[in-house]
Amino acid sequence: MMQECIEHxxxxCPLVRSIWLxxxxxxxxxxxxxxxxxxxIFRSMIPSNCKGVGKALQGVFYTLMWSIWKWRNKVLHSHPDxxxxARREDIFPQVQSLSLLWISNRCNKKSFDxxxxISNPRGVFN
Structure with a gap:
C-alpha cells in the first residue's frame, strides 16, 4: 500500500477535491x-470582512476535513464488497448539516434556519 500524505x-485527492469545490x-x-x-488551518484563504462569516467558514472547513477523514476511514476499513x-458516497450534505449543528451551537445568540x-450560508450573518 502506498503511503499517504496529509495534503493528498x-x-x-481528486475525489476530495470535488468535495472542496x-x-x-x-x-x-x-x-x-x-x-x-x-x-x-491558519485562515489565510477566508475572504471575508465580517468576523462572524470568517469564523463560520472556518468551522465549515474543519467540519469538511473531519468528514473527509471519517469518509476515508470508512473507505479504507470497509469490507471489500x-x-x-463507500467511495461513491457523497459526504457534502453531511458537511452542510454537521457544520450548521456546530456553528449554531457555537453562536447561540444567533438563530439559524x-x-x-443551504441556499446562502453567508446571508445568515447579515
Whole structure:
C-alpha cells in the first residue's frame, strides 16, 4: 500500500477535491489554485470582512476535513464488497448539516434556519 500524505488525503485527492469545490460553490467563493492544509488551518484563504462569516467558514472547513477523514476511514476499513459504494458516497450534505449543528451551537445568540443555511450560508450573518 502506498503511503499517504496529509495534503493528498485532505486536499489533493481528486475525489476530495470535488468535495472542496462543492464547498467553494456553496459559499460562492472562487476556489484557490492550490489548496493547502496550512492555509485552511491558519485562515489565510477566508475572504471575508465580517468576523462572524470568517469564523463560520472556518468551522465549515474543519467540519469538511473531519468528514473527509471519517469518509476515508470508512473507505479504507470497509469490507471489500462495500468499498466501491463507500467511495461513491457523497459526504457534502453531511458537511452542510454537521457544520450548521456546530456553528449554531457555537453562536447561540444567533438563530439559524436550515433553508437559508443551504441556499446562502453567508446571508445568515447579515
Amino acid at each position: 488525503t485532505l486536499c489533493e 462543492k464547498c467553494w460553490a456553496w459559499w460562492n467563493i472562487p476556489p484557490p489554485l492550490q489548496l493547502m492544509i496550512k492555509d485552511v 462495500l468499498k466501491s459504494a 436550515w433553508k437559508n443555511w
